[in-house]
Every structure is written in C-alpha cells, then in structure tokens.
Amino acid sequence: MSGNVADRLTVGQLSERELLAQIFPRLANSSSVLLGPGDDAAVVAAPDGRTVISMDTQVQDQDFRLHWNNGYASTGFDVGWKAAAQNLSDINAMGAVATGMVVSLTMPPQTELEWMRDLTEGLSRAITELGADRCAVVGGDLSSGRELVVTVSVIGDLEGRAPVLRSGAEAGDRLAICGALGRAGAGWALLESENSISSLNADQLALLDSFRCPRPPLLAGPAAARAGATSMLDVSDGLIRDAGRLALASEVQIDLDPGVLRELARPLEPAARLLGRNAVDWVLGGGEDHGLLSTFGPRSALPPGFTVIGSVRSKADNDTNPAGVQAPVTVAGQRSDVVGWDHFAD
C-alpha cells in the first residue's frame, strides 16, 4: 500500500535471521511462554502434566487461492488468520485452551516482504481477537519453495479436565452447534463466482469475511467440556462429513432436524438466490466455519451459544428410524446427498 521502498522488498532479498526479526516482535507474548523464540526449541507451561497437540497445513491453490475467480486477491492477513484460527479450533474441540503455536512458512523467494508481514499480523490478530489469551507464537521455520505452504502446530492445556473425544456420543444425546455453519461455504462460492467484490452488498461481503477470517468460538470448547459434553469436534469439512465422523467414532446414528437447518440457512438465502444455489446445501456441506459440534446428555444444560440441531440414536434403533436407513447421518431419517471436503480423492 505504501510507496516505501522497503515494502517492495521480497523475502528472497533477506536472510532468514532478518526475516525472523520481522516476525517475532509482532507476535504477542503470553503467560504460558517459559522460553520464547530464538533457541533450538521453546518451552511452554503444561500445568496439568499433559499437552494437547494438533497440526494443520494450508497450501496455495488447494486450501486458498491467491487470486479468486471473482477478482479478489487473498491477503497475507487472510492466510495468517485462517492458519491460526483453524489450529486454535482443533484445540478448542478437545475442550482445551491453546498455550503455544509454532509456524512454518514456505514461500517463493519473490513473495513480497509486506505480504509476509501481513501474514504475521493475521496470525497475531486471530490469536488476540478470537480470545486465545494464553497462546503465543513461540517458534517455527522459514523455507523457500515454489508455492506458499503454511503449517501451524498448536499445543494446549486441558486445565485438569478429560479431553472431549469424538467417540463419546450416546443414543438419547442432543447434537448442538456453536458458531457459524454454512457461512464460509457461501463465502467460498461467492469468491469462485463471477460476482466482483464491488457488486456485493454488506451481507455478502460478510460471508466472504467468514471464509477469509473464520471465527471459531474458542471459549465454547472449555465451556462445553465443563457442561458435560459427551463428544465434540470441529466442523472443518462440512456438517454431514464431520457429524458422520462423530457418528462413526461413537458407533451411533445422528439425525439432523430439517427445521433448524432451514432456520440456519435463512441468512444465506440472498446469496444462494444470487448464485442459483441451495442455502441448505451450504449448511450441510460447507466447511471451514470451524463451528463446534457437540453432543450433550439429556440432563445437561447447554452452555450459551449452542443450538440443538439434531439427535443421537442407536445404530440399530429401527423404531425411531422407520426407513431403515443405515447412513451415519440422516436428515429427518433420510440420507443426504451433500458431502463435504476431502483433501485428496472424492
């Protein structure tokens, strides 16, 4: 944006040490960091004697495009925010609180230094704005490559609680969601459409934002764990696919409530009409909102922000499933044709 010559530098013109000096001062410290960046490894507090750990990668032209069909160019901020958000979400989905993050950036040498700085800003802002107060970036690696690849690993603290697994749902539980569902899918469809940014209204731009900078509800994971959630996972590949994972791991069947799905789809209707699409399909199949899907027993009170969207049934419970459908996830007892995202074959 600025005309400053320094902003037009590329990462290939700087040494790794000079690049790291651009990154680490921008990333907030936190109370969990016992030893920060700069040595062979960092040291982070693990107060209850356990460490939760996860890893996610974003690859250019696979997980994000630098240039979208509708003319939008992904910023470094977008890529950094999403890298942080999706990893923080995985820790949240265990009922844990993030404490530390390491980041590997593989960048073509011609990447502008300003783009990398912007990515750093996106990482930092996501950590702060999503409420990961105990988390800081404590290390990482910089490499040169042909395309942008951003890998993040996050560690977290269970605060003395048991991790909430995918496998704990039981017949009779309620299935509930906290956070967005279908908004990122709609935003992605707008980016892939012919509708230029300048033609979109505020609601449609907000859908783009949901894809660019998703907002996983980071306080909801620990809250759900405290409330006795029986199972939990992060919806990253679409409701049908991720609820299916939960159902398979728990050896149950999940039935979704079509009335609630239509209610969740209502705010997406104008975008669906613009693109000639079905808004409920985004609710069922759109990934990357990183909402939190949880099950609660019949006597648990749902924490704030959770909406019941379905019920958990026994796999062999033919009384409540008269059609005899054996799909792990059904909508009012019927199989859905919508599926989510697989990173390889589909």
Add this chain to the structure above:
Amino acid sequence: MSGNVADRLTVGQLSERELLAQIFPRLANSSSVLLGPGDDAAVVAAPDGRTVISMDTQVQDQDFRLHWNNGYASTGFDVGWKAAAQNLSDINAMGAVATGMVVSLTMPPQTELEWMRDLTEGLSRAITELGADRCAVVGGDLSSGRELVVTVSVIGDLEGRAPVLRSGAEAGDRLAICGALGRAGAGWALLESENSISSLNADQLALLDSFRCPRPPLLAGPAAARAGATSMLDVSDGLIRDAGRLALASEVQIDLDPGVLRELARPLEPAARLLGRNAVDWVLGGGEDHGLLSTFGPRSALPPGFTVIGSVRSKADNDTNPAGVQAPVTVAGQRSDVVGWDHFAD
C-alpha cells in the same frame, strides 16, 4: 520394488482417510501417548509441567533433491528419516527427551503410494534407531501440492531440568562436539558431483548415508545437561555459523583448535581429494550432521562421546586474542572464510 499393482497407486487415487490408514499403524506407540491419532488433537504426557516444542520443514529441491546430480534418487525413507532426525535433534539440544511428533505431508497427487509408505517407514525407523523411545507420531495433516513439503513438530520433556540455552557460555568454558561434523557436508558434495553411486567405495557411500540419514546423538543432550553444560545447540547449518550463533547469544568469542579440526577432517580426506575440495571446509561449514555443540565449565567432566574442539573467551579479552579479531568465531585467533547455510539470501 515389488510388481504388486497396489504399490503403483498414487496418493491422488486415495482419500485422506485411506492414506492416514496407511500411515498411523506403522508408527510405534509410546508410553507418553495419552490419546493418539484420530481426534481433533492428541494428548501427550508432560510430566514436569512444561513442554519443549520445535518445528522444522524440508522442501523438495531446497532441502533435498528427488534426483541428484550424481544419479542418486532420494527415497521416501531418506526424507522421512531426516525429517524425524532433525526435529528430534532440536529437542536433544535443549537437554530434553522427545515425547511426541506431528507430521504434515504436502505431496503432488502423482506421488506413488509406495513412496509415502517409505517415508512413513523412515520416520518410524529414525525414531526407533536413534533411541527416541518415549516418542511416537500422534497426528498430522495430509495435503495436495505442487511439490513435496514435509513439516514436523516435536514436543519433549525436560525431566525436571532447566533447558540448556545457547546463551549460557562463559569465558573459560571448553567447547565440545558430540556426533558427526562435516560428514553430511561431504556426502552432499558427492551427491552434487559427477561421481555416480556405482563408482563410490564403502567409505564414500557411508558419507552419503550421513547426509541421507543423519544420526543426531539423542542421548547426549540430556547427558550433557546432567553434566552441567553451560550452553548447547544443534549444528544444522555448519560449525562456523552455529558456533557463531552460540557466541553471539552468549556474548562471548569462540576460538576453534585447528589441530582438532584437522583430526576431524582426516576421515574426509579421500572424498575431498576425489572432488578437489578441502576436508576442513566441510568440518567448518558443512551442515546437517546434527551433532551437538556444547560448552562446559572448567570443572565439569565431559560426558562420553564429547570431544573438545575449542575454547570460550571474553569478547574484550585482548590478551588471549592478540590479533584483535572481532569475529564471533575464530580458528587459532584468525577469522575463517567458511560460512554455512542460510535458507534465503547469502
């Protein structure tokens, strides 16, 4: 190798779930794993209430070539072994013991399934053969991309000890190395030469192996910490560069003993003659052996496997540095022209 049709499958022909099923059963479990792969995150024991964490990335044609100038083709095993070894080495260099690993593989869809299986085998064998008994692969991510990128993050346990930093060396300390120095550099030079594999003798092939499958001394880090090492780091970018990092962080000057350097270079002489190179340059500038560079106070007994290669001096100590050379690392008081490896400019 086998003519089995399944072996010629490419990763693009399988779903992410099918690929993961190829990976995780091959990776040994360990006593540290409280919850293994398959959920949003894993849970690993952190017995002393702290977690050491590090991350390293290897990129095709930057950190390794699939096809070398001398005709050698890198195997998946090579890439997997090195990814594990270099990350385990970072934990070792803090004086810690590795407890868990997450692995991100970005692969072109046409990558053969057998190559990926071989990479998994390399990861697994490095963990076992290098003695990382408490470490297992607990998760990761698979992505499709234009080139191979392997990112590993390792966590470890300090077993109640303080981490050994780069910044603790003091004037009067001895500088010592454990593990190889210059062997991987010589192996790399052979791979980049015109000397085909079939023309190399056993000693030269062993140098190639040192580059392909480095053997960081994983027991030496905790042993050095127990022996009172004042500073420590992993030699990954060459002795001059990494000793320089230690000197800068500790605000000292390091002087290397040319007699010991020549001794360490002696086994590399035949390869140096073959290539018309100077073996001492490999000792000073060759990276990727992942030896452990440590400093010990005058009264500490060195643990087994360490060789003294220099001394730590005060930066302002002109009596012991009559030439007044201000380089952080000198050889018998003289500046060395050899430098190591930087992943971007140099």
